[in-house]
Amino acid sequence: MSRKLNSPIQRYQSEIVIDHIASQYVLGQLSELCRRRVRSLMRSGDYPQLSKAIKNWEVKLSPLNEKIPELAPLPETWTNIQSRLSMIDDVTDESKDSVIGRWLSIAKDNWFGAVSFASCMVLIAFLLQSPTQNDPLSYVAVLQDEQNSPKLVAATYGDSRRLVLDIIDLPEIDQEESFELWVASKTDNQLRSLGEIPINTSAFERQLSDAEWRLIVDSSYLIVSVEEAGGSAIGEPSDEILSRGLCVRLSAWEESS
Amino acid sequence: MNADESQYLRQLLSRCALKDQQAFAELYQKVAGKLNGVAYLILHNVESANEVLQEGFIQIWNNAGEYRSDAYEPMTWMTAIVRYRAYDRIKYEKRRIEGAAIKSMLQDVDQIENCRPSAIQMCEINQELNHCLSILDEYQHEAILLAYYFGFSREELSGHFERPVNTVKSWLRRGAERLKACLGN
Numbered sequence: 001m002s003r004k005l006n007s008p009i010q011r012y013q014s015e016i017v018i019d020h021i022a023s024q025y026v027l028g029q030l031s032e033l034c035r036r037r038v039r040s041l042m043r044s045g046d047y048p049q050l051s052k053a054i055k056n057w058e059v060k061l062s063p064l065n066e067k068i069p070e071l072a073p074l075p076e077t078w079t080n081i082q083s084r085l086s087m088i089d090d091v092t093d094e095s096k097d098s099v100i101g102r103w104l105s106i107a108k109d110n111w112f113g114a115v116s117f118a119s120c121m122v123l124i125a126f127l128l129q130s131p132t133q134n135d136p137l138s139y140v141a142v143l144q145d146e147q148n149s150p151k152l153v154a155a156t157y158g159d160s161r162r163l164v165l166d167i168i169d170l171p172e173i174d175q176e177e178s179f180e181l182w183v184a185s186k187t188d189n190q191l192r193s194l195g196e197i198p199i200n201t202s203a204f205e206r207q208l209s210d211a212e213w214r215l216i217v218d219s220s221y222l223i224v225s226v227e228e229a230g231g232s233a234i235g236e237p238s239d240e241i242l243s244r245g246l247c248v249r250l251s252a253w254e255e256s257s
Numbered sequence: 258m259n260a261d262e263s264q265y266l267r268q269l270l271s272r273c274a275l276k277d278q279q280a281f282a283e284l285y286q287k288v289a290g291k292l293n294g295v296a297y298l299i300l301h302n303v304e305s306a307n308e309v310l311q312e313g314f315i316q317i318w319n320n321a322g323e324y325r326s327d328a329y330e331p332m333t334w335m336t337a338i339v340r341y342r343a344y345d346r347i348k349y350e351k352r353r354i355e356g357a358a359i360k361s362m363l364q365d366v367d368q369i370e371n372c373r374p375s376a377i378q379m380c381e382i383n384q385e386l387n388h389c390l391s392i393l394d395e396y397q398h399e400a401i402l403l404a405y406y407f408g409f410s411r412e413e414l415s416g417h418f419e420r421p422v423n424t425v426k427s428w429l430r431r432g433a434e435r436l437k438a439c440l441g442n
Contacts, residue, residue: 023433026337027404028299028344029411035345055328060440062333063383064405070290071297077307078285081314085278178319196315230316230338233345235308 012047022053026061032234039228043176083209084195136250141222143245151243152197154181154222161213165197165204170242173199173226180227182237183247186220196231197224219247266331273321281318288332289314292339299343299408309346313339347408389439397432400425 012018024030025038041047042054138158143151153166170179179197184190192215198204208216223244225237232238266287272280292313296306316338324334390398396418403409403417411429415422 019437020430020433023437024429027401027429027433028340028347028408029404029429032345032348035341058333058337059329060386060436061405062330062336063386064402065291065295065332065336066383068291068294068298068406071294071303071306073289073293073310074303074307077293077311078289080311081285081318084311084315085281085318196319230319231312233312233342234348235346 012041012050015049018047018050018053022050022057025054026057039176043174080209080211083207083212139216139219139247139249141219141245141247143222143224143243145243152224152245154245154247156208156213156216161208163194163206163208163212163216167197167202167204170197170224176229178227178229178231179242180225180231180237182223182225183215184220184223185215185218187218189220191223191237193231193235194222196227216247221246263330263332267326270317270321270324270326270331273318274324284317285314288335291332292335295336295339296343298406299340300346301407305346306343309339309342313342316342344408347410385440389436392439393432393435394428396420397428397435400428401432401436404429 012021021030021038025035030038038050038054042051136158138156140153140155142153145151149169151167151169153168155164155166156162157164165181173179178199181194181197182191183194185192194208194212194215195206221244223237224242225232226240226242227238266284269280269284269287273284289310293306293310296309296313297303300306300309313335317335320338324331390401393401400414400418403414409417411422411425414425414429418425
């Protein structure tokens with residue numbers, strides 16, 4: 001008979017097994033897959049003894065940390081952290097005519113075929129309703145799920161280099177999970193993180209760092225994945241990709257830049 | 258770290274939980290060097306260590322509300338966050354740590370710190386751990402330190418000691434069991 005969903009696994013109730021897993025987890029001896037599994041078990045709340053055992057090992061070995069020499073971080077590390085965690089700023093309205101003009105410019109890129117009708121409508125609504133700044137929109141992407149249902153609109157402003165997210169419909173996730181935005185490079189096709197997307201908000205805006213702006217300029221498409229809280233630890237998205245969308249450079253901004 | 262410093266970090270974490278950015282900046286100034294040192298020892302690459310530090314601090318900011326001062330010292334909690342992120346990152350690094358460098362680094366970290374009057378309690382814990390590590394077999398002792406400080410996998414340890422992987426697994430398992438028995442629950 002198959003194991004009933006949500007019933008704790010017997011093996012993880014054994015004190016010997018739990019302590020072995022905990023010690024090897026803290027010593028970094030488990031494979032990536034096993035580490036993910038351990039975190040998932042801890043998040044489930046069904047294995048408090050495992051969480052407790054890991055905590056005990058962390059505390060037991062913590063005196064060793066005292067002996068580790070300090071290493072001053074690079075100056076840009078703090079700037080990057082600030083940039084990733086910046087707060088939403090108020091933005092001002094802008095003439096709707098010029099926004100529509102930018103929207104029409106998208107058509108010149110023959111982009112309509114790449115997105116669903118629903119996404120086109122979402123994008124039009126975004127462009128019409130988006131609170132904009134004095135600088136022009138430069139890049140925009142409508143991220144859709146596998147059913148071509150729009151989930152999120154991402155846009156950047158060319159001069160101020162601000163990223164604006166209009167969140168349409170993202171699913172509920174556990175407290176220990178987060179949404180992370182990724183950008184795919186046209187040059188090397190690698191995915192790089194643009195940081196976490198705040199949960200329970202319908203709009204988000206933040207300043208991009210120089211490095212992040214270069215990623216946008218070289219972008220092919222964006223994706224949103226579900227990660228552990230705090231974002232992917234390995235610099236790559238998990239297998240749980242929620243949505244994806246082509247990143248389009250707007251000609252109106254191109255002309256002004 | 259003495260009791261006053263720990264208390265100060267607790268207060269900063271409490272303020273971070275309330276999204277106090279000034280407290281977050283102070284926390285970074287206070288502990289980033291140490292946490293970067295932890296990441297660097299494991300990754301042996303300055304840029305990668307800084308990336309891990311960056312992601313670790315974002316996690317600290319986001320999860321500050323989950324920090325339980327009755328369960329952890331603040332540094333233990335923050336170090337664990339950075340350590341696990343560094344472990345996760347190892348497989349993407351092409352680390353080349355030579356045998357001589359390992360010996361030298363192990364000697365550096367294996368020195369017992371002198372007790373400061375302000376940190377007597379921590380010193381006692383240190384000395385207890387040092388005592389328990391000292392009663393392990395030489396290989397068990399060294400394998401545990403290499404794994405913890407440098408994130409060495411069983412395969413890397415096997416190469417370093419020129420012993421089969423299963424032997425290394427056994428050292429780590431038995432070493433951990435003996436440590437636990439010595440340190441108590």
